[in-house]
Amino acid sequence: MILTIHRGSKQIGGSCVELRSASGDRILLDVGMPLTQPDGSDWPRGTMSRPGEELRREGVLPDIDGLYAGSSPEISALVLSHAHLDHYGLAHYVHPDIPVYGSRGTIEMLRASKLFVPDAAVPADLRELPNAGTVPIGSFSVRGIPVDHAAPDSRALLVEADGQRLLYSGDLRAHGRQRHLFDELPYAAGAIDVLVLEGTTVGQAQGSHGFADEGEVESRLTELLRHDRGLVVVIASGQNIDRAISVYRAALAAGRELVIDPYQAYALMTLRDVCPEAPQFDWPSVRVKFIPYHVAKLKDAGFWELACKMSRAGKVSLEQLAANPSGFVYLARSSGATVKLLRSLARTTRPTIVWSQWSGYLKKGGPVPSFCDENGIEPYIIHSGGHAHPEDLADLARRLHARAVVPIHTEAASQFADFIQNVRVVNDGEAVEVASLIAGYNGEAS
Ligand SMILES: [Zn+2]
Known part of the structure; x- marks a missing residue:
């Protein structure tokens, strides 16, 4: 060869x-x-x-x-x-x-x-x-x-x-x-x-790739979710299924509900046989925050019935998040849609942001880092590479x-x-x- x-x-x-x-x-x-x-x-x-x-x-x-x-x-x-x-x-x-x-x-x-x-x-x-x-x-x-x-x-x-x-x-x-x-x-x-x-x-x-292991990520998240009094938003890659599992487990331990968007819900659903621990939209304490763009994409691809199923299983509204911010942890990506949601909530609640991916991306900027800068929010970095x-x-x-x-x-x-x-x-x-x-x-x- x-x-x-x-x-x-x-x-x-x-x-x-x-x-x-x-x-x-x-x-x-x-x-x-x-x-x-x-x-x-x-x-x-x-x-x-x-x-x-x-x-x-x-x-x-x-x-x-x-x-x-x-x-x-x-x-x-x-x-x-x-x-x-x-x-x-x-x-x-x-x-x-x-x-x-x-x-x-x-x-x-x-x-x-x-x-x-x-x-x-x-x-x-x-x-x-x-x-x-x-x-x-x-x-x-x-x-x-x-x-x-x-x-x-x-x-x-x-x-x-x-x-x-x-x-x-x-x-x-x-x-x-x-x-x-x-x-x-x-x-x-x-x-x-x-x-x-x-x-x-x-x-x-040493340490540039975050905490020693995923177990430590889960325990740090659990501690934060237990003590924080507001909405916690965790920013992570949509493909990092280990992280979705850690956030879900931390949410359960802290008595919060996990909120995901339809893209994350769909990706996790397609992986349910490959990663049986990956949280699913119809599991207890999992909610879906609908993003119009995601719903349109599901509809275009012929998955309208799936979108309806996600809605019935646990759709959560902006009003519900605003009324009880400490009842939820929102797992999302650093996107314009996430910032839009954060801005809508800013009138009633000041979120805690957790940066749960490589810290180098935080320094590079992007939608959520800019939002943090504008609002004087110092994100927690809880990650393992x-x-x-x-x-x-x-x-x-x-x-x-x-x-x-x-x-x-x-x-x-x-x-x-x-x-x-x-x-x-x-x-x-x-x-x-x-x-x-x-x-x-x-x-x-x-
Ligand atoms: Zn890789």
């Missing part, structure tokens, strides 16, 4: 990995949107719906022959590790004849975003990566192994060809609600030759006994070797034989 990291060897986000077998078959693992432009600024709105030829010329789309619409397809398949934009965000540019695989949860999240998010697009030929067993793709066999991460139903991807086995970690951590998956990964993967390992937290200040701490990465690498470890999704590839053995740094665009990566392997040092 030949490994090429098209993007991600020296940056966080925008990952794209290609594997080529001896018979010439090629597959891709992830085609992510970089988190920012090369100068660090945000992408202009609408970038992800611009013509593919332009984006390829500008280097936004990786320069890969035979991948995109408009050329003849030469890639056997794209396999997605999880539903974060920095891993799947450019997948809709892939040639419509190239199948795109993802776990059930990944596919549901892509479809939910297409329903509610303006300009969101999904690949033409989406296929489900089975929960167990391998998928044959040309001369490769591919298996998705469940991992603990901040996106639901995330996978590490184990690829075999030419008698070699490569494990791509995707994004993972050891401190979420599914920590056991981290412990089980070496048993699920078996012997591997090359580990392509994410290293988001490597080289970053989606990426393994360096000591957990070291532990995983040790237990996997990989013959070569290749850093990805990191700004500190050169620091991997400080705490992991057999590290081989590969540059973006460099095609390397797996055989040469493992050639220098002399077993494990003591």
Whole structure:
């Protein structure tokens, strides 16, 4: 097998990995949107719906022959590790004849975003990566192994060809609600030759990814919800299902009701089989605050009956929130719709804002941070990140006994070797034989 990291060897986000077998078959693992432009600024709105030829010329789309619409397809398949934009965000540019695989949860999240998010697009030929067993793709066999991460139903991807086995970690951590998956990964993967390992937290200040684990997030939220006397608004990613569970559990413990919007209610509903703990709109103490745009989207997609069901199960009005603010916790995203609601409530109640995602996004600004600034509100930051701490990465690498470890999704590839053995740094665009990566392997040092 030949490994090429098209993007991600020296940056966080925008990952794209290609594997080529001896018979010439090629597959891709992830085609992510970089988190920012090369100068660090945000992408202009609408970038992800611009013509593919332009984006390829500008280097936004990786320069890969035979991948995109408009050329003849030469890639056997794209396999997605999880539903974060920095891993799947450019997948809709892939040639419509190239199948795109993802776990059930990944596919549901892509479809939910297409329903509610303006300009969101999904690949033409989406296929489900089975929960167990391998998928044959040309001369490769591919298996998705469940991992603990901040996106639901995330996978590490184990690829075999030419008698070699490569494990791509995707994004993972050891401190979420599914920590056991981290412990089980070496048993699920078996012997591997090359580990392509994410290293988001490597080289970053301790604590920059929030509290130690999701359990601590839940207990901090519970404490706050018990003592605060007003409406508490928790701002988190709509895909962070662990966080939705934590907020719900904290609400129950504090005697409050969880309020979600129809987008969140819909996303959680599509995941009920994959994440049985994910709170559902028809569960006790779950209410839905209707947002006209979301309701219109449900109606357009033929889900009017579902909207009626959400309404019957627990619609909550602005007046009800205003009359009893301490009876609720509102889980939402940093959007214009959230700010509109906060403004409507401002006449009667001063909300407490909890920022429950990466603190870097708070500094960058956006609708809710601006609202906080305008109103002199200092948000609480209660968060735990989606990426393994360096000591957990070291532990995983040790237990996997990989013959070569290749850093990805990191700004500190050169620091991997400080705490992991057999590290081989590969540059973006460099095609390397797996055989040469493992050639220098002399077993494990003591
Ligand atoms: Zn991720």
